[in-house]
Amino acid sequence: MRIAYVVHQDPRGRFGGAEIYARHLAVAAARQGHETLVLTSAAPGSGTRDESSDGVGYHLMDTAPPRPRCFSFRASFDDPRAFALATQRLQDFRPEHLHVHHFLLGSARLAIWAATRRIPATATVHDYWAFCHRITWQLPGGADCPGPLGGWRCRGCGHPAYNRWPGLLLQPAHILGFLYRNSLLRQAYTAMSGVFCPSRAVLEAHRVNGFAHAKLIHRPYGLPAAEKLPPFKPGTPLRVGYLGRLAPEKGIELLLDAARQRASIHLSIFGAGDPDYTAALRDRADLARVDFAGSFAHETLRDVWRRIDVLAVPSVWRENQPLVALEAAQAGIPVLAADRGGLAELPELCGAVLVRPNSAAAWAEALAGLAERPAEWHRLRDGLRFERRIEDDVTAHLNAGATP
Structure with a gap:
């Protein structure tokens, strides 16, 4: 056809x-x-x-x-x-x-x-x-x-x-x-x-x-079908990843503030956006705990997964269903997402965990909890699932x- x-x-x-x-x-x-x-x-x-x-x-x-x-x-x-x-x-x-x-x-x-x-x-x-x-x-x-x-x-x-x-x-x-x-x-x-x-x-x-x-x-x-990453242990500090556009509606500031509050979190931001907005994010970040990693070719996504322990999706808009969250779950990377819009459907779809939206304190608590209790991180990883083709x-x- x-x-x-x-x-x-x-x-x-x-x-x-x-x-x-x-x-x-x-x-x-x-x-x-x-x-x-x-x-x-x-x-x-x-x-x-x-x-x-x-x-x-x-x-x-x-x-x-x-x-x-x-x-x-x-x-x-x-x-x-x-x-x-x-x-x-x-x-x-x-x-x-x-x-x-x-x-x-x-x-x-x-x-x-x-x-x-x-x-x-x-x-x-x-x-x-x-x-x-x-x-x-x-x-x-x-x-x-x-x-x-x-x-x-x-x-x-x-x-x-x-x-x-x-x-x-x-x-x-x-x-x-x-x-x-x-x-x-x-x-x-x-x-x-x-x-x-x-x-x-x-x-x-x-x-x-x-x-x-x-x-x-x-x-x-x-x-498309993809293999799960081999078993691995979370890093110390916990390696948190954000992948996507750098834009106000994505809620990146919440992660920057969470990383500033908890020493057990290290944040890597993959993506690009408006230069002025990106500069404002850099000014807000504690660069000792935040890495601006830039964009990457989608073909190298598996290499990016190896650099993080958990994917964070902190969107403040009523997001649809971010493909990156499903790709992370498919690869065996635990996913934390804001309890908002289509993101609220991710637990039943792939085993993600929801976080109270628009709250840096809630993100700090959720991420630090995984960093301080590795058994909880392993439980989340074991519960991941995504089989839709x-x-x-x-x-x-x-x-x-x-x-x-």
């Missing part, structure tokens, strides 16, 4: 969970004998082109030159250039199934285009972008958003220039832009044969925020597409 995948950034070498999962899925489909094509964005000015790796074809779409600011918002979800490039390539490829990971930097009209041509289409939602252009479903100050209300509430989260004089004169057009975005994305996801939600929290969030008519399906992520996800998506 010919399967086309849509993802916002080239998943080869990317650090984000959505991109990593997209690559896993395409490679798994190719190994099952399907002809696969990934449509994704190219670096501006690098040219639209076809490439291939691991048996998967990649169509990289260059939509340069950059748009004026007044048009960049629409281009984030309904880019006419991306739509034209994608549909032209799809007409040549003649897909028998379309699976969408993200419409960001592309066009949500692709799902409607597929429906009019009776091409079965499915999607995996990795975050809240379908109803929140900020992705995190948070207000600018970090508080939880009550919901878009069809797009009416979103104007306060748009570009600040529209919320002060003289930009207020253009606010009616600003509001119409959010209403159009919300309406188009609802149409796109409703046109699909199945919208897969890795966590119940994300499914419910979409259901109550305008996507109740879409065919929402709860299905946690699968992963990416190959089964390919089959589930195709089966949903085959269902009228």
Whole structure:
């Protein structure tokens, strides 16, 4: 079968969970004998082109030159250039199934285009972008958003220039832009044969925020098979790892403060982010107990696991289901996660332990407890489990597409 995948950034070498999962899925489909094509964005000015790796074809779409600011918002979800490039390539490829990971930097009209041509289409939602252009479903100050209300509430989260004089004169057009975005994305996801939600929290969030008519399906992520690390003893001090983007919603400050409070903890931070924010984290950290290790290629993940005793996921936003937590459990690395959003489902899924959210003291207590009681660390490691396979996800998506 010919399967086309849509993802916002080239998943080869990317650090984000959505991109990593997209690559896993395409490679798994190719190994099952399907002809696969990934449509994704190219670096501006690098040219639209076809490439291939691991048996998967990649169509990289260059939509340069950059748009004026007044048009960049629409281009984030309904880019006419991306739509034209994608549909032209799809007409040549003649897909028998379309699976969408993200419409960001592309066009949500692709799902409607597929429906009019009776091409079965499915999607995996990795975050809240379908109803929140900020992705995190948070207000600018970090508080939880009550919901878009069809797009009416979103104007306060748009570009600040529209919320002060003289930009207020253009606010009616600003509001119409959010209403159009919300309406188009609802149409796109409703046109699909199945919208897969890795966590119940994300499914419910979409259901109550305008996507109740879409065919929402709860299905946690699968992963490629991987061996568990050989038995090992935790270090002294306990080697705590954070892996992911360096961003305020990730709650990294909680771990920095926890490491400052307890000498039995040493924190390694793997990832990158905004330079100013990263500098602020460094200023806050006790560098005798914190190591900023930078980014790494996903192919070297097993080497990273050997450098830590426990993975910490302290997110302060309503996270979906971080792929890294499942990968850690699969490798035999105990996982501690904030009791919030989809993270609250990790204990039943992989044996993770929950920590009270937004509390550095709670993180210090939980991590120091493992450092001071190695038997508890071994108990957590022995209780880890994760057996869901990416190959089964390919089959589930195709089966949903085959269902009228």
